[in-house]
Amino acid sequence: MLKINIIAGARPNFMKIAPIIKAIKKARSVGEKIDFRLVHTGQHYDKKMSGSFFEQLGIPEPHANLEAGGGSQAEQTANIMVRFEKELQENPADVVLVVGDVTSTMACSITAKKLNVEVVHVEAGIRSGDLSMPEEINRMVTDSISDHFFTTSEIANENLRKAGIAEERIHFVGNTMIDTLLSNMKNFIDPQIKVDGKALEDKNYFVLTLHRPANVDEEEKLKEMMQAIIDGTGNLPVIFPVHPRTAKILKNLGIEHHDLHYVEPLSYLEFNYLVQNAKAVITDSGGITEETTVMGVPCMTLRDNTERPETITMGTNELVGTEPEKLKPYLEKLMVGEWKQGGKIPLWDGKTSERIIERLIDIYQTIEVRLDA
The missing domain is CATH 3.40.50.2000 (Glycogen Phosphorylase B;)
Incomplete structure (x- = not known):
C-alpha cells in the first residue's frame, strides 16, 4: 500500500x-x-x-x-x-x-x-x-x-x-490548479455585485487584486497606481475584492472613486465567475495569471518578474511592472481591442x-x- x-x-x-x-x-x-x-x-x-x-x-x-x-x-x-x-x-x-x-x-x-x-x-x-x-x-x-x-x-x-x-x-x-478550474467552471457562482443598483455587464468591468509589498506598502506609490488604474479603465467599474481592514486603509488614504468598488473577499467559485466575465484583470498574483490564460481573459501583472512566464509567452498575460506610469500603454491597447489572443499551454x-x-x-x-x- x-x-x-x-x-x-x-x-x-x-x-x-x-x-x-x-x-x-x-x-x-x-x-x-x-x-x-x-x-x-x-x-x-x-x-x-x-x-x-x-x-x-x-x-x-x-x-x-x-x-x-x-x-x-x-x-x-x-x-x-x-x-x-x-x-x-x-x-x-x-x-x-x-x-x-x-x-x-x-x-x-x-x-x-x-x-x-x-x-x-x-x-x-x-x-x-x-x-x-x-x-x-x-x-x-x-x-x-x-x-x-x-x-x-x-x-x-x-x-x-x-x-x-x-x-x-x-x-x-x-498544472493541478487548472484541473480544479476546468472541473469547476460549470459551478461558478454569480456574486451578485451591483454598481449603482445594476448588475455588472459581461466584459464591461475590471477585476483588481493587490497584495504584494512592492505595490501596497508605499502610500504615495499606491495612490499613484490606483490613480493610473482609474484613469486608464475608461469609466468602467473596477471591482476590488479586498479585506475590510485593507479597504479601510485605502479609504483613509483617500483612495476612493465612483468607478472603484471595494468588495469583501470572495469564494473561489464567486471570484472566478467574476474573472471569467471581466473585460480584464489587473493583479499582482501569480496564480490568477494561470486562470486568466485558460479562460482567455486579458491580464496585466503589476510585478517586475514572474515565476509563470508561460502565461506571457503563450497566454493572455502581460508583465507591466510596479511603476504606475507603465500601466497606461497596456490599458490603451486593451481599450482599443488590440490585446493578444493567447493560446493553449501544453498539458x-x-x-x-x-x-x-x-x-x-x-x-x-x-x-x-x-x-x-
Whole structure:
C-alpha cells in the first residue's frame, strides 16, 4: 500500500490538492493500492475556508490540523516543523507530497527528509529570480531536497536541469490548479455585485487584486497606481475584492472613486465567475495569471518578474511592472481591442492530477520490485 501524506497550508494549496485527492480515489476504485492522509498545517486562517469550501471543491476534511499559524516567518516555520514531525512519526507515510511555494511546503519537506521520508514537489521548478520574495526561498529550498519533481511547464523543467536534477526525476505533467478550474467552471457562482443598483455587464468591468509589498506598502506609490488604474479603465467599474481592514486603509488614504468598488473577499467559485466575465484583470498574483490564460481573459501583472512566464509567452498575460506610469500603454491597447489572443499551454488540460498519481504508482512499484529483488 502506497501511503501518501498530502500537505496543505494555505487556501491556494487546497485548490491544487483537490484534484490530486480525486485522482487517488479514482485509482483506488480500480484496485490500486494507494491511500492518503491530508494534513492542514494551519499556516493561514481563512474564514472563506469553511465546510462549504471543502464541499465545493470535493476535498475531505483534513485528517489533521497542526494549527501552526501566526508569528514571524521563522516562528511559523519552526512551529510547522515541530508539529509535523510528531504527526509524521505517529502516522508514517511512504511519500510526503507538497504543493506550491508557501512556508508549509518548505517546512514539511525539510521535516520529511530528516525522517528519511521521500518528498515529491508538485509545481516544482518555477522561479521568479527574486530572492526578496519569501516564496522564492521556499521554492529553492524545497527543490534542493525533493526526490521527484512534478512540473507545469518546459521552462520549469529547464530550471531543474540547470540545477543538476536528473531527467528521470523530472515529470512534466501540467498544472493541478487548472484541473480544479476546468472541473469547476460549470459551478461558478454569480456574486451578485451591483454598481449603482445594476448588475455588472459581461466584459464591461475590471477585476483588481493587490497584495504584494512592492505595490501596497508605499502610500504615495499606491495612490499613484490606483490613480493610473482609474484613469486608464475608461469609466468602467473596477471591482476590488479586498479585506475590510485593507479597504479601510485605502479609504483613509483617500483612495476612493465612483468607478472603484471595494468588495469583501470572495469564494473561489464567486471570484472566478467574476474573472471569467471581466473585460480584464489587473493583479499582482501569480496564480490568477494561470486562470486568466485558460479562460482567455486579458491580464496585466503589476510585478517586475514572474515565476509563470508561460502565461506571457503563450497566454493572455502581460508583465507591466510596479511603476504606475507603465500601466497606461497596456490599458490603451486593451481599450482599443488590440490585446493578444493567447493560446493553449501544453498539458494544461484538466488531467494533470491523474498523470501525477499514475506516475507515483509507477515509481513506487518500481522501487518495490527493486527492493524485492
